[in-house]
Amino acid sequence: MEGMSIIVKKVTQLLCGIIFLYGIYIISHGHLTPGGGFAGGAIIAGSFILLILAFGSDALNLKKEVIESSITESIAILIVILIALAGFFFGIKVFFANYLPRGIVGELISAGAIPLYNIFIGLEVASAILTIFLALVIFKEESQT
Amino acid sequence: MNNLLPIFVAVPLITGFLVMILGKFIRNLHKYFTSISMLLLLILSVYAFINLGDQTLVYVVGGWKPVSNFPIAIYLVLDGFSVILLCIISLIGFIAAFYSISYISRYTAENHYYALFCLMVAGMNGVVLSGDLFNIFVFLELSVMASYALVAFGIGKEELEASFKYQVLGGLASFLILLAVSLIYWKTKTLNIADIREVLKAGYSKTFYIFIQILLLSGFGLKAAIVPFHAWLPDAHSSAPSPISAMLSGVLIKAAGIYVIIRLFFNMFEISEEIAIVITTLGTISMVLGVLLAIGHWDIKRLLAYHSISQMGYVILSLGIGMILISRGKSPGIAALAIGGGLFHLINHAVFKGLLFLNAGSIEYTIGTRNLKEMGGLSAFMPFTSSSSFVASMSISGVPPFNGFFSKLIIIIAAVEAKFYFLGFLAVFASIITLASFLKFQRYAFSNSSRNNKHAGISEVPFPMILSMVLLGFLCIALSVLAFPGIRDLVLGPAINILIHIDAYSSIISGM
Amino acid sequence: MTVFLLCFILFLVGLYGVFTRRNLIKIVISLSIMEFSIFLMLILIGYIDNGIAPIVTPGDLNPIYVDPLPQAMVLTAIVIGLATTSMLMAIAIRLYRKYKTFDIREIKSLRG
Numbered sequence: 001m002e003g004m005s006i007i008v009k010k011v012t013q014l015l016c017g018i019i020f021l022y023g024i025y026i027i028s029h030g031h032l033t034p035g036g037g038f039a040g041g042a043i044i045a046g047s048f049i050l051l052i053l054a055f056g057s058d059a060l061n062l063k064k065e066v067i068e069s070s071i072t073e074s075i076a077i078l079i080v081i082l083i084a085l086a087g088f089f090f091g092i093k094v095f096f097a098n099y100l101p102r103g104i105v106g107e108l109i110s111a112g113a114i115p116l117y118n119i120f121i122g123l124e125v126a127s128a129i130l131t132i133f134l135a136l137v138i139f140k141e142e143s144q145t
Numbered sequence: 146m147n148n149l150l151p152i153f154v155a156v157p158l159i160t161g162f163l164v165m166i167l168g169k170f171i172r173n174l175h176k177y178f179t180s181i182s183m184l185l186l187l188i189l190s191v192y193a194f195i196n197l198g199d200q201t202l203v204y205v206v207g208g209w210k211p212v213s214n215f216p217i218a219i220y221l222v223l224d225g226f227s228v229i230l231l232c233i234i235s236l237i238g239f240i241a242a243f244y245s246i247s248y249i250s251r252y253t254a255e256n257h258y259y260a261l262f263c264l265m266v267a268g269m270n271g272v273v274l275s276g277d278l279f280n281i282f283v284f285l286e287l288s289v290m291a292s293y294a295l296v297a298f299g300i301g302k303e304e305l306e307a308s309f310k311y312q313v314l315g316g317l318a319s320f321l322i323l324l325a326v327s328l329i330y331w332k333t334k335t336l337n338i339a340d341i342r343e344v345l346k347a348g349y350s351k352t353f354y355i356f357i358q359i360l361l362l363s364g365f366g367l368k369a370a371i372v373p374f375h376a377w378l379p380d381a382h383s384s385a386p387s388p389i390s391a392m393l394s395g396v397l398i399k400a401a402g403i404y405v406i407i408r409l410f411f412n413m414f415e416i417s418e419e420i421a422i423v424i425t426t427l428g429t430i431s432m433v434l435g436v437l438l439a440i441g442h443w444d445i446k447r448l449l450a451y452h453s454i455s456q457m458g459y460v461i462l463s464l465g466i467g468m469i470l471i472s473r474g475k476s477p478g479i480a481a482l483a484i485g486g487g488l489f490h491l492i493n494h495a496v497f498k499g500l501l502f503l504n505a506g507s508i509e510y511t512i513g514t515r516n517l518k519e520m521g522g523l524s525a526f527m528p529f530t531s532s533s534s535f536v537a538s539m540s541i542s543g544v545p546p547f548n549g550f551f552s553k554l555i556i557i558i559a560a561v562e563a564k565f566y567f568l569g570f571l572a573v574f575a576s577i578i579t580l581a582s583f584l585k586f587q588r589y590a591f592s593n594s595s596r597n598n599k600h601a602g603i604s605e606v607p608f609p610m611i612l613s614m615v616l617l618g619f620l621c622i623a624l625s626v627l628a629f630p631g632i633r634d635l636v637l638g639p640a641i642n643i644l645i646h647i648d649a650y651s652s653i654i655s656g657m
Numbered sequence: 658m659t660v661f662l663l664c665f666i667l668f669l670v671g672l673y674g675v676f677t678r679r680n681l682i683k684i685v686i687s688l689s690i691m692e693f694s695i696f697l698m699l700i701l702i703g704y705i706d707n708g709i710a711p712i713v714t715p716g717d718l719n720p721i722y723v724d725p726l727p728q729a730m731v732l733t734a735i736v737i738g739l740a741t742t743s744m745l746m747a748i749a750i751r752l753y754r755k756y757k758t759f760d761i762r763e764i765k766s767l768r769g
Contacts, residue, residue, distance in 0.1 A: 095151040
């Protein structure tokens with residue numbers, strides 16, 4: 001799959017970093033403003049997909065990319081389950097307990113373990129959507145040659 | 146023992162994702178790791194079954210206490226009825242995972258198969274254990290999504306078409322269920338099953354709730370393949386790889402379809418006589434139409450899939466009889482007998498239908514075809530397959546002393562004692578036609594040694610497949626001991642108590 | 658009440674699309690219309706008169722919030738809908754590769 005014209009390439013080079021940063025903002029402020037893990041993860045995946053669409057899949061090594069994003073997704077969700085299971089040992093000893101200190105309402109570092117959940121769920125959703133997109137691109141590449 | 150409940154959901158999830166990572170680096174790890182974790186789940190569920198007795202365990206996820214008597218947390222509930230289904234899921238899951246060790250070696254992308262398998266088991270465990278409506282929907286979607294991918298696993302023309310049809314109808318069912326859940330939330334402002342029971346006691350408008358009940362019955366009926374929603378089942382169950390067919394037909398249509406119907410209609414809504422009559426009619430039509438549609442098919446797995454529809458019709462028929470009797474308010478003894486027979490047939494069907502699908506897989510593994518007209522005289526070369534297939538065929542047809550006979554007998558006795566003579570006659574009629582179908586299967590596949598001599602060089606299937614089939618065959622014979630009233634009360638008694646005594650479920654939650 | 662009835666009519670439009678369209682992609686789009694109508698209905702159920710968005714800001718007011726539980730349900734259901742749609746599209750692409758057509762009347766190798 002070839003890339004797009006030079007205007008699209010230049011604008012994408014300028015914009016993809018800003019979109020990525022916006023996604024990180026939505027994830028990390030998930031306990032203060034609307035958003036959270038799912039929405040932020042989708043935005044981060046959007047920035048990567050924009051790069052692939054603008055520069056074409058010839059610029060990448062697709063097999064390596066899809067293996068890396070698949071492993072990232074599995075590791076991220078294992079860490080989420082491990083944080084949830086750690087509730088058995090700390091705090092009030094229940095599954096999914098909120099065992100880190102709460103803090104003051106409205107600060108960035110507050111609300112216990114919820115920002116940790118947001119970060120890893122965001123990582124998981126981003127790599128999952130990227131894996132789906134890369135799998136479809138690989139299928140199209142293989143059937144065209 | 147309360148802390149055991151989230152483990153049932155967490156262990157398959159962790160196994161599935163670990164298999165995805167480590168399967169690329171360490172060879173052959175995924176097969177044994179999956180089997181070991183399924184064995185662990187089996188041991189835990191049998192332990193829970195033995196230690197449970199008559200109590201109901203409630204686990205509050207996150208530890209959120211009720212606010213002014215309003216339950217706000219996600220509850221995981223284990224009572225006598227859930228633990229039976231948990232045991233069935235773990236048992237058939239372990240045997241199918243062990244069978245897959247040698248069967249799946251002829252496909253590529255094996256670690257994806259085991260990861261999807263573990264996700265399916267995790268989803269089913271979540272449906273069986275959860276105590277509120279939206280959690281049931283989420284775990285239902287998880288398990289069903291994994292099964293869509295598993296049906297299309299060998300990417301041929303038929304598998305893809307069957308998977309697409311299955312997905313469209315399954316998605317339709319899920320959205321009907323979500324619509325019903327949102328309508329229930331609108332009227333009662335809560336999602337907890339026991340709490341909805343409490344709110345409904347204070348009065349409700351009947352026509353609106355009959356609309357919601359019809360939506361729920363359509364949605365879960367599509368998942369459980371009740372006639373008229375059965376169109377996806379023959380294609381999906383015959384195109385899937387054989388251990389997945391055993392899991393789908395043996396556990397998924399029960400845990401994701403019939404279990405939720407029973408849980409919602411017995412423990413959440415007030416049992417109304419009109420809905421009970423509708424359920425009984427649908428069960429009877431499934432029972433008869435399933436066997437009649439199976440006549441004349443020469444593909445083994447399609448035959449078995451149509452018989453799944455019919456046997457599920459037996460279970461729904463007996464539960465419908467129990468519902469009618471409870472709603473009329475008299476003869477609770479016969480209602481208990483009917484519900485007990487239905488649950489016993491549920492357990493039996495998981496065992497013998499799983500065994501039949503594994504047998505069909507063994508035949509396909511050695512010969513390479515599923516057409517009955519091209520087989521013949523296999524009993525000389527495959528002794529384990531043919532003997533376990535004989536046991537399973539006699540069980541499903543209701544021949545003594547195997548387990549199918551006793552469960553069908555209890556259902557027919559309950560129907561006759563409740564004065565539904567026509568339903569009893571139809572049950573016997575369907576059983577006779579089932580016997581005819583399976584005698585045809587036995588004759589064409591195993592006994593007819595003079596027809597085809599081209600299968601002369603084949604040998605028995607590898608060891609893991611033999612062991613799984615022999616284990617299920619033993620269970621077919623061993624489960625007939627549940628027919629005796631003493632043992633049946635011990636095993637099925639707590640389940641029947643939860644379903645019959647109207648407020649036994651909701652009082653546990655509101656008493657916290 | 659009228660908004661709920663309109664959401665239900667949108668659901669019926671999607672249902673009609675699933676049953677009568679022949680193209681595979683149009684069936685997938687009709688399923689998406691059905692699911693979006695249910696999300697809309699869920700969020701409208703949670704509306705309370707004169708309520709504001711359920712975000713806690715530090716301060717001393719006690720405002721009336723709209724119900725946040727349907728919003729959480731819709732977030733989860735959107736992710737489930739994403740998985741459903743992507744699964745359907747993957748199978749549809751493979752079906753096109755095998756059968757060379759998107760017409761559902763041609764894809765009939767299984768019968769009975």
